[in-house]
Structure formats: C-alpha cells, structure tokens
Amino acid sequence: MTTLTPGPFIWAAELITLLGIAARPSKYRRLLFLLVAPLCIYPMFLPKAATSHDNYARTGRLISLLLVSSDFLVLTDVQNELRLRNDKASPHISQRSWWSRLKWAFQLRTSMRGVGWSFEPSPEHLGPRPPVRTRWEFIIYQLIWTAFNSLALDLCVATAKTIPYFDGTGRETLATAPWPDKLLCWLYIAISYHGLLVPFRILTILSVGLGLSQPHEWPELFGNPLDAYTVRRAWGRVWQQSIRRVCTIPPSSIMCVPLD
Structure with a gap:
C-alpha cells in the first residue's frame, strides 16, 4: 500500500500560491486560497515521521506556507501594494506580460525577508x-x-x-x-x-x-x-527574519476586523 507523503501537497500548494501572486488583481483571486488551505492542513494528519524533529520541520513548513498564502492571496493585494524598490520599469506590474508577472511573483515568494522590497524591515x-x-x-x-x-x-x-x-x-x-x-x-x-x-x-x-x-x-x-x-x-x-512578515501580517489583519 502506498503511503502518502506531504511533498506533493506542499508542491501543489506552492504552485497555486505562485500562480495566484502572478494573476492580475481581481476579487476572485483570493478564492485560490480555498485550494491551498486543504493542501496545507490535510498533510498534518498523515502518519508521523520517524523522529520528532522531522515532524516539527514538516508541520512548521505547512503552517508557514498556509500563512504566506493567506497573506499574498487574501490579505494583501500584492501587485498594487507591494513593489520592488529598484523596479522603475513601465507599465505597472499588473499590466505586464504573464511571463513578467510570473518572474515577479517568484521573486516575491522567494524573498522571505523582504530585502529589496517595499516591506523590507528597517536596518536594525x-x-x-x-x-x-x-x-x-x-x-x-x-x-x-x-x-x-x-x-x-x-x-x-x-x-x-x-x-x-x-x-x-x-x-x-x-x-x-x-x-x-x-x-x-x-x-x-x-x-x-x-x-x-x-x-x-x-x-x-x-x-x-x-x-x-x-x-x-x-x-x-x-x-x-x-x-x-x-x-x-x-x-x-x-x-x-524569514518569518517576520507571516508572523505579523495575518495577526494584524485579524486585530483590525470589527467585532460589531
């Protein structure tokens, strides 16, 4: 009997997140998170790995991806709110070709600390x-x-x-x-x-x-x-500071939700 592993779920969630970041701004873009969420949550209930260290790494990877996806697909209009500081090209990123937007999305997804981006932490x-x-x-x-x-x-x-x-x-x-x-x-x-x-x-x-x-x-x-x-x-x-943004943006957004 074939045992399921988290790998395919993680790669699928990463691909959907990347494509969602590259998609032009739309109110429907956040619906992609409905595909990512189960791909990140289900593997947490798969059989445990051989050691507690492996379990910790696997769960941490899935939770981090879930938070990143919620940030870039749901909470942030990435192409209108985030920018590369040295990107002076025209037109606006949302108006560029699909390939240009995909490269831009890859840069954003792999810039865990935000270095060179508008959300780069202060030098200290x-x-x-x-x-x-x-x-x-x-x-x-x-x-x-x-x-x-x-x-x-x-x-x-x-x-x-x-x-x-x-x-x-x-x-x-x-x-x-x-x-x-x-x-x-x-x-x-x-x-x-x-x-x-x-x-x-x-x-x-x-x-x-x-x-x-x-x-x-x-x-x-x-x-x-x-x-x-x-x-x-x-x-x-x-x-x-690789998880600085994912540990601050989702909680800050939740705190801004009106309670009445």
Missing part, C-alpha cells in the same frame, strides 16, 4: 550588510564561511547524537531535565544556527555567481549575538 532588524566586494570576493568569502558552518554543524550534530535528549524519540526532554542539563538547549540553538546558515550561504553563492543578484543584496542572515540581551531583541534583531 536585518543582519549587517556586506562590505563592498567584487562578485568573486563575495563568493570566496561565502565559500570559506560555508566550510566553517558545515564543520561546526557536523560537530554539533555528532555531539547531539551522544545525548539522550536529542535522540528524536521524545522519551527524554529538556523540559523535565535538571537545571544543569537545560543548558544543553544551546546545542540545539547552535545546530539550528549553522543548519540555516549552510543553505543560506550556498544560495548566495549560486545567486550571485549566476548573476541573478548583487553582493549588496545579501545582508547576513543573523544579527550580532551580543544584541540578544532581551527576548524581544533576540527574536527581532538577532535571529533570522
């Missing part, structure tokens, strides 16, 4: 901008740091495999651990930190190397750890 909420470098200087710099982050990630993962709290079964958790052991949460943070930086740096190398973007368009993924002296600053200034 993004990592530091890279200094002025040539394309090859930027690529070499990123390659060096990719190697470092990869080695650090391997070391952290190898260490975690020797600790029962990180075996993925959920039998032992840091929530019930004695206080000295709770400090091991920093190992999980380190795994997340380096685990996010490796694909990020590879993406910067590919994008800049292929001429799809410029080095100055890639601020660092994380801010200065020394700025994380409060919970708010840790999440708002130091940690990556």
Whole structure:
C-alpha cells in the first residue's frame, strides 16, 4: 500500500500560491486560497515521521506556507501594494506580460525577508550588510564561511547524537531535565544556527555567481549575538527574519476586523 507523503501537497500548494501572486488583481483571486488551505492542513494528519524533529520541520513548513498564502492571496493585494524598490520599469506590474508577472511573483515568494522590497524591515532588524566586494570576493568569502558552518554543524550534530535528549524519540526532554542539563538547549540553538546558515550561504553563492543578484543584496542572515540581551531583541534583531512578515501580517489583519 502506498503511503502518502506531504511533498506533493506542499508542491501543489506552492504552485497555486505562485500562480495566484502572478494573476492580475481581481476579487476572485483570493478564492485560490480555498485550494491551498486543504493542501496545507490535510498533510498534518498523515502518519508521523520517524523522529520528532522531522515532524516539527514538516508541520512548521505547512503552517508557514498556509500563512504566506493567506497573506499574498487574501490579505494583501500584492501587485498594487507591494513593489520592488529598484523596479522603475513601465507599465505597472499588473499590466505586464504573464511571463513578467510570473518572474515577479517568484521573486516575491522567494524573498522571505523582504530585502529589496517595499516591506523590507528597517536596518536594525536585518543582519549587517556586506562590505563592498567584487562578485568573486563575495563568493570566496561565502565559500570559506560555508566550510566553517558545515564543520561546526557536523560537530554539533555528532555531539547531539551522544545525548539522550536529542535522540528524536521524545522519551527524554529538556523540559523535565535538571537545571544543569537545560543548558544543553544551546546545542540545539547552535545546530539550528549553522543548519540555516549552510543553505543560506550556498544560495548566495549560486545567486550571485549566476548573476541573478548583487553582493549588496545579501545582508547576513543573523544579527550580532551580543544584541540578544532581551527576548524581544533576540527574536527581532538577532535571529533570522524569514518569518517576520507571516508572523505579523495575518495577526494584524485579524486585530483590525470589527467585532460589531
């Protein structure tokens, strides 16, 4: 018997969302969300993955996609409200060809932090901008740091495999651990930190190397750890801001709904 996996549902939801963003402004465009919602919700009830980490990643991916789709298809008239700052071309995006709108939609969907867009966070909420470098200087710099982050990630993962709290079964958790052991949460943070930086740096190398973007368009993924002296600053200034918009736009829209 074939077991269903979340993959096809996620790809289908992504495709519908992308096509919806590319569609010209219309009051009917938001109806596409009725197709996306079940594609994101149903896989959450499929058989669990082998480890709790895989379950967490799968569920987080689906919830994030659901929120992004609700933002771009329902809550925001994307082609009239959002714009690329360096896009001075004419006519307006809604009047361009289907292919131009599809490329614009892809740029919007893949710009998780909004860098270069009208909704880009203020500088204090993004990592530091890279200094002025040539394309090859930027690529070499990123390659060096990719190697470092990869080695650090391997070391952290190898260490975690020797600790029962990180075996993925959920039998032992840091929530019930004695206080000295709770400090091991920093190992999980380190795994997340380096685990996010490796694909990020590879993406910067590919994008800049292929001429799809410029080095100055890639601020660092994380801010200065020394700025994380409060919970708010840790999440708002130091940690990556990829989910900043999806965590603010839907709640803000709900709060604006009249109750009478």
